[in-house]
Amino acid sequence: MQNVRRVAVIGGNRIPFARSNSRYASATNSDMLGAALDGLIARFGLAGQQVGEVVAGAVLKHSKDFNLTREVVLGSKLDPRTPAYDIQQACGTGLEAAILVANKIALGQLDVGIAGGVDTTSDAPLAVNEEMRRTLLKLNSARTLGERLRIAAKLRPAQPFRPEIPRNAEPRTGLSMGEHAAQTALRWNIDRQAQDELALRSHQRLAAAYDRGFFDDLMTPFLGLTRDANLRPDTTLEKLGALKPVFGAKGPDAERATMTAGNSSPLTDGASTVLLASEEWAREHNLPVLAWFSWSETAAVDFVHGDEGLLMAPAYAVPRLLARAGLTLQDFDYYEIHEAFASQVLATLNAWDSKEFCVDRLGLDAPLGTIDTDKLNVNGSSLAAGHPFAATGGRIVATLAKLLASKGSGRGLISICAAGGQGVTAILER
């Protein structure tokens, strides 16, 4: 086996994100991932080239999209002999795809690869109810007309109109991501004002980044959108403070509910891609390196039997990542913590600063401590940009790599919480 090689982040490309059921309502995952990939191919002169692998995924995928990524590659200008496949790790999908490609490059199994992700809640897959599905499958395999008629006679008219609509909920608890996060917010006493301030900062920083042209070489317009449609540069603490709680707003703790449409990420449609390569490949192709992809770590929590918050796995992954890399929580110039909900970012930060959590749960001698919040999500994050589940990782990797390139040196931490009680984290360096 070859020695581990340095992995370069060459750049990224995404389409602006749209709120669910708005501008991209008629677009498919394939359309959006295709647009993000086409932009990346054009930007880095990859047309006609055979890229080592393209790895991407979607959290919500139609059953007809067996291998969505391969189909998108076949429809792109890449050499059709480029292997491509789907992966899925909920909201960690995009980052996990980048880790997978990076690891193969590091091991010398690939010289160049593309990672990506896409999601649409507007074009979510709809399944017919189980009884109907079984009947239709039998109908499809019936050999004679008589057999078909017998099966068809069992179809009741009301059956087709009882579809199974995918819910943004945990299969084992039936609770939505937001309801789980509301429980965590209570446990960590996350107050409303701090959540609204975080949301406001996210909008202000994303707007400022657009205004100074930060995204000009990270984005391709799509269906008339040139900026994330969820971005509200004119929002204020007063407007955010006036919104009614939507999660944890029923039941005995309703009075203490703090999570609103303003401090929760919205349901979003969008896609992102990232180009990763070995140092040699980058040099041979005359492409500058934005940053190096250096470490990664995942974790999962037992939110089913234990008392852990569903979205708290990054609180476990990051300390392990730090230990492996020989770093402290303060050794970073940038922190990219995915804002699924403002309360979940704040609960994670509280956990790292809690002696009880760090000693009892992480087995450390002392808390990891606080971070300088001026270095947190400096160009905004999911509260402002939106969160098309599998596309968020690619947005963050490209943003952080460019931040590090603009600074000229430094280190950035990525932390993404995911459904199923999982967390995906990584470090980029320059």
Ligand SMILES: CC(=O)CC(=O)SCCNC(=O)CCNC(=O)[C@H](O)C(C)(C)COP(=O)(O)OP(=O)(O)OC[C@H]1O[C@@H](n2cnc3c(N)ncnc32)[C@H](O)[C@@H]1OP(=O)(O)O
């Ligand atoms: C999945 C994983 O693996 C891990 C994760 O990331 S977990 C996160 C997954 N994502 C989610 O769970 C999505 C959570 N979000 C939602 O379900 C929905 O967006 C929501 C229930 C929070 C809100 O839905 P909604 O009510 O349709 O939102 P929307 O109509 O846009 O906003 C409600 C109001 O707030 C206002 N508002 C929203 N954001 C605002 C802001 N920043 N400033 C001012 N006003 C705002 C809107 O203008 C609207 O006001 P009106 O009613 O007067 O029009």
